[in-house]
Amino acid sequence: NQRDYMKLMRPITVPDPLLGEIDISDVAPIIDSTYFQRLRSVKQLGTTIYLYPNETHSRFAHCIGAYHRAKQRIKSWRDTSREYKRKGINVLSAQEERNIAIYALTHDIGHGPLSHVIEDVTSFNHEENGKHVIKNGIKKAIVACDGNPTIIHDMLAKKHPLGRIVDDKVLGVEKWDYLERDLHFSGAGVLAPPHLKDIEKHVVWYKNQLMITSEVVHPVRNLILFYWNAYKEVYFSPKSLFYQRLFQKMIHKELATGTLKETELWNLNDGEIEGRLKTSSHEEVRTLFERGMQRALHRAIVFRLAPYLHEEHCEKNVHLSSADTQFLTAFESLNAEALQEIEHSIATIASINPIDILFVPVSRASHKRFSPHTVPVLMRNLKDTVDLFDHYTDMRHALKTHEESFLAVRIFCNQRYIPKLVKKAKEIKAFLEQYASNKNALR
Numbered sequence: 459n460q461r462d463y464m465k466l467m468r469p470i471t472v473p474d475p476l477l478g479e480i481d482i483s484d485v486a487p488i489i490d491s492t493y494f495q496r497l498r499s500v501k502q503l504g505t506t507i508y509l510y511p512n513e514t515h516s517r518f519a520h521c522i523g524a525y526h527r528a529k530q531r532i533k534s535w536r537d538t539s540r541e542y543k544r545k546g547i548n549v550l551s552a553q554e555e556r557n558i559a560i561y562a563l564t565h566d567i568g569h570g571p572l573s574h575v576i577e578d579v580t581s582f583n584h585e586e587n588g589k590h591v592i593k594n595g596i597k598k599a600i601v602a603c604d605g606n607p608t609i610i611h612d613m614l615a616k617k618h619p620l621g622r623i624v625d626d627k628v629l630g631v632e633k634w635d636y637l638e639r640d641l642h643f644s645g646a647g648v649l650a651p652p653h654l655k656d657i658e659k660h661v662v663w664y665k666n667q668l669m670i671t672s673e674v675v676h677p678v679r680n681l682i683l684f685y686w687n688a689y690k691e692v693y694f695s696p697k698s699l700f701y702q703r704l705f706q707k708m709i710h711k712e713l714a715t716g717t718l719k720e721t722e723l724w725n726l727n728d729g730e731i732e733g734r735l736k737t738s739s740h741e742e743v744r745t746l747f748e749r750g751m752q753r754a755l756h757r758a759i760v761f762r763l764a765p766y767l768h769e770e771h772c773e774k775n776v777h778l779s780s781a782d783t784q785f786l787t788a789f790e791s792l793n794a795e796a797l798q799e800i801e802h803s804i805a806t807i808a809s810i811n812p813i814d815i816l817f818v819p820v821s822r823a824s825h826k827r828f829s830p831h832t833v834p835v836l837m838r839n840l841k842d843t844v845d846l847f848d849h850y851t852d853m854r855h856a857l858k859t860h861e862e863s864f865l866a867v868r869i870f871c872n873q874r875y876i877p878k879l880v881k882k883a884k885e886i887k888a889f890l891e892q893y894a895s896n897k898n899a900l901r
Contacts, residue, residue: 472522476638480526485563487599489522493567493591497521499727503640504573505701506692508750510644517566520636527631528562528624535663545840547664553606554620560605561613562624565632567591568614570724571731575702579710579794580720587724588614619666628682628830629661629668637688644692651684653677662836669834669843678833679850685830686860694820696757696770700870703797703818704750708735708743710794715740742813749872755816758871758879759886761786766863775876777883786865788894789819803889804869808882814872815879820864829861 470486471479488494497518507513532555535548542548550558568588570576577583589611592600597607613621624632637651653674660674670678692698709731712718717739723731735747749755757776762769764780772778792800797817805812832847847853869886871879879886 474519474523474526476642477523477526480522482522482525485525485560485603487602488560488563488596491596491599493595494518494521494564496725496727497566497569499729500569500571501573501728502636503693504571504575504728505705506573506644506698508701509695509697510692512643512645513640515639515643517569520632520639521563521566523635523639524565524624524632525559525563527635528559531623531631531658531661532558534658541840542662545664547662547836547840550620550663553604556604557606557609557613558620558623560600560603561610561621562631564588564592564596564600564610565614565624567596571726571728572705575705576709576723579706579713580723585614622668623663626668626833628678628685628833629657629670637685640692641688651688652680654681657681664836667834669836670846671836672838675835675846675849678846679853682830682846682853683856686856689829690860690864694864696772696818696866696868699818699820699868700755700757700816701750703816704746704755705735706794707798707816708738708746710798711740711743711746712738745813749813754872755814755870756873756876757868758876759869759883761867761887761890763862763865766865769863770866775880777880779883779887781867781887783862783865784898785891785894786819786867788897789817789867792819800890800893804879804886807885807889808875808879810871810875810878814875816870818868818870820866820868829857 469481470483471481474480482489495518498516500517501507501513502515502517502520503510503513532550535550536555538548566584566588568584568586568591570580570584570587574584592607592611592614600607600610609618609620612618613624622630624630627633634651634654638654641651657670657674657677660671662669662671709718709723712735713720713723715738718734726734732747735743738744738747757772759777759779760767760770760772761779761781763783763786767778767780770776770778789797789800797819798812801815801817802812804817805815808815832845832853834843835846835849836843867890869879
């Protein structure tokens with residue numbers, strides 16, 4: 459009997475630089491599965507490693523960290539006050555606790571290589587792949603760990619409220635883990651997230667919602683602002699977006715040749731897909747990979763809303779141009795094929811080989827899945843709740859400003875051709891304005 463055997467085993471622990479020793483004994487069957495072990499070779503931040511070379515930590519480490527944080531939160535709720543219990547606050551059954559912890563462990567089980575990069579060039583995403591893995595790959599392992607595969611499947615599908623304890627955009631344990639872990643290893647200017655330990659004491663589960671108590675409204679406000687700054691500096695910095703788009707372009711070309719299938723792609727790890735691209739039978743893919751590794755492509759033309767042009771930290775020879783919101787959001791839902799067609803048109807205007815052009819739009823849609831939202835606040839009477847953004851009326855305006863500051867369209871070019879491209883900046887903008895106008899007319 460798997461469960462009896464696990465009880466007889468010595469505790470299995472793994473060291474973690476942020477969380478100390480983590481006991482994984484009671485989820486060993488899941489961790490030992492080939493599906494979970496594959497996450498050792500899938501980097502948490504994918505192509506961001508080309509910007510932050512110490513960002514080598516894996517989805518494997520992140521999932522174990524999220525699991526540990528979930529167990530810590532559950533333990534604190536188990537020890538909650540009698541008054542809270544009487545009000546139905548932090549009340550979970552033993553089975554619910556188990557499923558939450560296992561969901562925290564498996565929430566990224568479906569991730570393909572290079573973080574979220576391949577989701578824009580394939581027909582499904584990591585959550586859909588994860589649901590398939592839970593149903594067809596690790597179902598028996600979940601049962602062996604006293605979990606319910608159906609409920610965990612529903613959590614991943616966002617159909618079960620308990621899943622919010624793990625994946626809530628502000629208070630979820632996996633969000634806290636990746637934020638603290640990613641910034642720790644990046645060495646970026648932003649430091650550790652503010653007051654997580656203090657906030658944790660005031661996170662509650664009430665009426666199927668994850669809430670905070672009124673004592674920490676200000677620290678949580680600061681945490682949301684911190685999220686926004688971290689996204690801007692690390693996750694959505696121009697160079698990070700450049701490498702995401704570059705790899706998407708290469709993978710799209712590789713898929714188009716038929717030598718790589720979608721199902722095969724999702725089963726690869728980071729090293730394997732990089733090796734496939736480097737040695738591709740497609741000459742353009744090999745050339746693009748080499749250009750990326752040699753940092754041969756640089757920003758040439760940037761379009762942003764006028765108030766935020768000054769935020770673009772770039773070389774003096776980069777052409778900066780203001781544009782309106784309609785222009786900047788017109789390219790947000792384009793697939794890889796459409797982006798490639800735009801690159802060909804820009805290359806034709808500037809008489810440059812299309813392989814030397816990379817068109818990189820970023821918009822609200824690009825980062826919306828990451829952007830934190832408001833949270834409910836449980837008042838001192840343990841009955842009434844208010845919205846954090848209603849408490850701090852400036853936050854909605856701050857969110858709008860934050861989203862606007864992200865909007866940008868950047869054109870990267872082989873360094874030797876930047877003067878040639880910049881010389882044609884007005885013609886390129888006219889072409890893109892016409893494209894945006896046609897696109898918006900069809901909406």
